[in-house]
Amino acid sequence: MQRIINEPGFVVEDMLKGFAKCHKNMIHVDPQNPRVVVSNFCKNKKKVGVVTGGGSGHKPAFIGYCGKNMVDAVAVGEIFSSPTAKSFYDAICAADQGQGVACLYGNYAGDNMNVKMAMELAEDAGIAVKTVVANDDVASAPKSESEKRRGVAGEIFMWKVGGAKANQGASLDEVIRAAQKAIDNTRSIGVGLGPCTIPANKRPNFSITPGTMEFGIGHHGEPGIRVEKLASAKEIAKAMTKLVIEDVPFVKGAELAVLVSGLGATPVMEQYIFFNEVEELLREQGLSLYASYVGNYFTSLEMNGITLTVMKLDDELKECLDEEVETMGMTQLRRS
């Protein structure tokens, strides 16, 4: 693998230094814990704190969603590894203003364990913490076992909604309810066309034979539902759209938000080609797109592939999506 790095063991450390320098107007590193990134807007007004965390290598996720009106503090893990309980706890402390903290994160064993321990520490410190655990990846377990599903790019909608709600002055319970609704209304699915390699490793974690694709791949290369022949954008879009639409399920006339993300090495051009097909399929089914996002929103190092995320909207969720936001991963002026 051809990379622009220094020591492979220090990629997260070096990246964080660069990130903090580049976005110093927006975020800073916690002076007490170099693996916690905190929004500079965090304490501009009294509000519920919004926290997340996860392994590195998914940029913009997770630190790229820290900033104005989205996530207040992020616990940072090593590449594809959970942050420590201490980092989750320090992120909670950084975001707390006495109104409680919403910890909105993805369903992975390490994160679950470390958030649980962090919550015990927070309880001892008298900080009220409630959680929403994202499980939007339809490929990772059947619907009847949706509590086993992983969180993937749908987390971005969960953070957007939770962050907007907190900024509007909602209580902890209201923030949690809205963020839970966001993820309950959200489904994602990914396909992998090429693997990625953790910088400290010599070889990719997994392999994808040229001419094939892994349908339903996870954000760390977790096996998908099936390996099949690489198809056209139209056919891939059809299979992916069907899966997420039927799982919600959507009914004719529904409004939705769509997020298409490249996994790292997929040109943005291809993402728009794919989105064009998705939009057509949704329109044919009488569904309308209220908001669309296409780009590298949640990646897996240099994995080649794409994810599709859809969220069913209501007035509250639309209001939250429209909120002004300023982060590295998503900046948007208030939509009128």
Place this chain on the structure above:
Amino acid sequence: MQRIINEPGFVVEDMLKGFAKCHKNMIHVDPQNPRVVVSNFCKNKKKVGVVTGGGSGHKPAFIGYCGKNMVDAVAVGEIFSSPTAKSFYDAICAADQGQGVACLYGNYAGDNMNVKMAMELAEDAGIAVKTVVANDDVASAPKSESEKRRGVAGEIFMWKVGGAKANQGASLDEVIRAAQKAIDNTRSIGVGLGPCTIPANKRPNFSITPGTMEFGIGHHGEPGIRVEKLASAKEIAKAMTKLVIEDVPFVKGAELAVLVSGLGATPVMEQYIFFNEVEELLREQGLSLYASYVGNYFTSLEMNGITLTVMKLDDELKECLDEEVETMGMTQLRRS
């Protein structure tokens, strides 16, 4: 090459359809010419029009900088090919409001020829057009022949400054003067670690042997200054920074804007690691960073590599960089 496309001959067409649907609040396709993208904000106020154009495959460039306070209309070419004279002319017509049009584009033979013909058509139609031709790539010719240098990611600064100036109500001559100053104060350099393939071709345009890098590579794989052993981020940053800093030249105490862009397949993590080294080198030389941009701002399909762009600032350029902007490639709230 593993790709998510339909017919290779239709990638630009399919991409434009997806792009127009996704960003319908911001841009639309010219009803007269499907290869012209026009900002919806274009005629919100009487002002000088700002136009650009170029080959596809560089997303966000060029259409990704069309929107509020930046570029008003873009002529779209095939992959790595100039738009036609007719498309440049139609973009000029779309952006014109009787105050003249600034055509700000990059120094490539095809673009030069087609812009020249478009200007003749515009002259016949009574539209005043003036140009700035970006030539920020220091690797493409020696300083003594800087008129031969290619335009690369520095074009983004040229558009940002030109667009801001036009939005402030400046005359055509003032927009041209400011955009020319922006590019005169800007230098770029790239390194390539892996090639890219035009979708309609079977093979990459060029090759890069693993373990080596092409120092000074162009945005279409044009040969660089030298091929050398792939080095650490620190060493690559050192060589690249030296070249651009000495070419301006910068003097101690200067303020600058820095833009680091991945070329497509380089993880954003690596871009921040690289930026961290660049920032340190600049600081050691007594230069300070007023604004920093890191991300996939100007790519070459799935090329693996990175570009460094620096612009020397004065009060006028800072004021232009601070302007609110809303495009697919760059959205930023007004900086106070």
